[in-house]
Amino acid sequence: MILVVGNKGMLGQELMALFGSAARGVDVGEIDITDLVSVQRVLTTLKPRVVVNAAAYTDVDGCESNSELALQVNGEGVAHLAMISKEIDAKLVQVSTDYVFDGRKGSPYQEDDAPAPLSVYGESKLAGEMNTCFNPNHLIVRTQWLYGHAGKNFVETMLKLAAERDTLTVVDDQIGSPTWTRDLALAIKALIDKDCRGTYHAANAGVTSWNGFAKEIFRLAGLKVEVAPMTTEELGRPAARPLYSTLDCGKLSADTGFSPQPWQDALQRYLELRQPN
Ligand SMILES: NC(=O)C1=CN([C@@H]2O[C@H](COP(=O)(O)OP(=O)(O)OC[C@H]3O[C@@H](n4cnc5c(N)ncnc54)[C@H](OP(=O)(O)O)[C@@H]3O)[C@@H](O)[C@H]2O)C=CC1
Ligand SMILES: Cc1cn([C@H]2C[C@H](O)[C@@H](COP(=O)(O)OP(=O)(O)O[C@H]3O[C@@H](C)C(=O)[C@@H](O)[C@H]3O)O2)c(=O)[nH]c1=O
DSSP states (O other): OEEEETTTSHHHHHHHHHHGGGEEEEOTTTOOTTOHHHHHHHHHHHOOSEEEEOOOOOOHHHHHHOHHHHIIIIIIHHHHHHHHHHHTTOEEEEEEEGGGSOSOSSSOBOTTSOOOOSSHHHHHHHHHHHHGGGSSSEEEEEEOSEEOTTSOOHHHHHHHHHTTOSEEEEEOSOEEOOEEHHHHHHHHHHHHHTTOOEEEEOOOBSOEEHHHHHHHHHHHHTOOOEEEEEOHHHHOOSSOOOSBOOBOOHHHHHHHSOOOOBHHHHHHHHHHHOOOO
């Protein structure tokens, strides 16, 4: 059985849908990953063969003012999952982020590039990556700019704002790869099926800015909205974000044969399947 921790989150729900009856899910209420006893109780009772950790504190700006909670959930929580999954002889799959990088490399990041997080969220996720070492049978899957059918995300935010305004201002100096949770879930499944270990990058193919992403959302949705440019500095959010954090996914393709589709194709499919709120 595959245990999805954080099954009510955006990625967690997608993983549950993909794994179907092979999966069992737990979230807040049934497990608190910051509590070792809670993790021990759940994992030793359910005895999964694989634990996929999709639970996290993902409010990037919120992490700046709640750094203790960020480190507890994104850092220590992973240590607990790693220690107990090792005890029950299960594999641990940890989902991580492009925000462990500073974005100054100027070309796509490879798995062994040195992390240098700019934000508390990035630091806490890096702590989580390091804590996976308590279970040698671990997989770290770094991804970025996620959107999916079951969660608050950039696509839904843009569509909501488009109903209220004719013009939006969106940053055009952060470059990355928008990634559909369905394609990430397929990548995670491919990595588990091949029993891969270590660190992998998984994101939809191609790159754009948040501004370019917003324009494509409106083009595909047939909405007339002007998307004006703005710099990250002008936006002035609490957490610093990497400016160029695209992920080289060559290792994923080489080791599993699975290559995530171009981000525009994924977005089109997502919008076709989307149930309007
Ligand atoms: N969203 C994105 O753009 C990206 C996300 N990632 C990573 O992907 C993973 C999944 O992200 P996403 O689906 O967006 O996350 P969500 O925020 O949608 O879901 C996270 C889930 O974890 C739960 N959770 C929080 N704290 C705990 C806890 N102490 N114990 C148990 N469960 C807890 C949350 O519950 P509640 O809501 O009640 O707090 C929620 O159900 C995370 O590791 C994230 O860092 C990586 C790159 C990009
Ligand atoms: C809503 C809005 C956002 N923006 C900007 C802010 C931000 O830089 C960018 C995207 O906004 P978000 O709040 O979705 O971005 P953010 O929370 O930084 O998204 C990140 O989440 C974490 C969990 C990750 O791991 C990252 O990979 C990444 O997906 O768009 C605008 O410029 N104008 C707007 O109207």
